Amino acid sequence: xxxxxxxxxxxxxxxxxxxxxxxxxxxxxxxxxxxxxxxxxxxxxxxxxxxxxxxxxxxxxxxxxxxxxxxxxxxxxxxxxxxxxxxxxxxxxxxxxxxxxxxxxxxxxxxxxxxxxxxxxxxxxxxxxxxxxxxxxxxxxxxxxxxx
Numbered sequence: 001x002x003x004x005x006x007x008x009x010x011x012x013x014x015x016x017x018x019x020x021x022x023x024x025x026x027x028x029x030x031x032x033x034x035x036x037x038x039x040x041x042x043x044x045x046x047x048x049x050x051x052x053x054x055x056x057x058x059x060x061x062x063x064x065x066x067x068x069x070x071x072x073x074x075x076x077x078x079x080x081x082x083x084x085x086x087x088x089x090x091x092x093x094x095x096x097x098x099x100x101x102x103x104x105x106x107x108x109x110x111x112x113x114x115x116x117x118x119x120x121x122x123x124x125x126x127x128x129x130x131x132x133x134x135x136x137x138x139x140x141x142x143x144x145x146x147x148x
Contacts, residue, residue: 007058011065019069028078029139035070036132040125042067047121 023031042064049056076095083091112120 003054004057004061007061008065008068011062012069015066015069016073019066020073023070028074028081029135031070031074032078033132033135035067035074036128036135038063039067039071040128040132043121043125043128047118047125049118 023034026034042060045060045063049060076092079091079095080088109120
């Protein structure tokens with residue numbers, strides 16, 4: 001377990017230094033969609049894992065961490081753009097409640113794995129794929145409005 005956490009931390013740090021600047025010129029919606037797709041792939045890889053191999057867990061954690069490094073900063077940027085100016089501080093403050101999820105995540109995740117098994121990863125993959133689809137639909141609707 002420690003190897004996975006260290007792998008996650010190191011990968012996020014490296015990805016934010018080298019990968020995130022490469023995506024700076026990419027539109028926000030494409031960055032979020034790209035991150036959601038990578039996150040979906042990571043969840044499917046976790047689901048496919050039938051091994052106790054530390055190497056396999058480490059490789060899948062790297063994929064997961066790359067998605068995390070892309071998604072988290074960009075979701076904050078999206079929130080900043082969507083929030084009305086006078087409520088921007090309240091919106092960003094409320095978004096920090098995600099820290100509560102991060103602290104409860106290992107407990108809830110362990111409980112779900114214990115009670116539901118690997119099906120949790122399929123559900124997460126479908127949720128991530130849903131986010132990517134919603135971002136594409138939203139972009140399509142915005143383009144339709146702009147064309148009118």
